[in-house]
Amino acid sequence: MVKRMLKYEAEAVDRVFHAVADANRRAIIERLTRSPATVSELAALLGVTVAATVQHLRVLQDSELVSSEKVGRVRTCRIDPAGLHNAEAWLTRQRTAWELRLDRLGAVLGDEAKESGR
C-alpha cells in the first residue's frame, strides 16, 4: 500500500517535470501566473495553432499545473499551484541536502586546518 502510494507520487513528479521540460509549456505557465487566459489567447502568445496549444494544455492539466473551464464556446485556463509546489519541493530538498553536506565538509576541513596549525 505504502509502496503503491510512493509509486503514484513518483509518477506525479515525473509528469510535472516532463510538462515543464518544454519551452512553450513553460511560456503558458508564465502567462497564467499573471492572469487566466483563453485557449486562443495562449495560441496567439505562442504563435502556434489552437490544436497544438490544446495538446500542450492537455499535458499541463494531466500534471495538475493548469485547470480549465469551458463557458459557451470559450475555454478559460488558469494556473493550478499544486503541481508546481511538489516539483519545487523536490528540487529544494536536493539543494539543501547538498548544502548541508558542504557545510559539514567545511566544518571538518576547518577542524583539520586548526589541528595542523597547532
Added chain:
Amino acid sequence: MVKRMLKYEAEAVDRVFHAVADANRRAIIERLTRSPATVSELAALLGVTVAATVQHLRVLQDSELVSSEKVGRVRTCRIDPAGLHNAEAWLTRQRTAWELRLDRLGAVLGDEAKESGR
C-alpha cells in the same frame, strides 16, 4: 545575439527538467547529494545494469546535474549544483508570481468588502 542566448538558456532548462522527469535519475541525484558514488554503486542502488546506469548518467551530465571522473577503471560521480539551481529558480519564480497575484486579489476583495460594508 540576446535571442540566441535566451534560446540557449531555454534549452538548458528543457534538459534539466527532462533529466529529473525520471524516477531512476532522481534516485541517482538523491544518492549523490549525500556523497560521491561509483557507477557500480549507483547501478546496485537502482537494481539495473551498469549499461542502463551509464545511459542515465549521460543524461544527467548533459544537463550539468552530475559530473564524473575516471581513475583507473573506476568512474566516480558527484553532484553538480549548477543545473539544479536554474531549474529551482524557474519554479520559484512562477510560484512567487502567482502568490503575488493572490495577494493583490485578496487586497482588492478586502477593499470591496469594506466598501460594501459602509
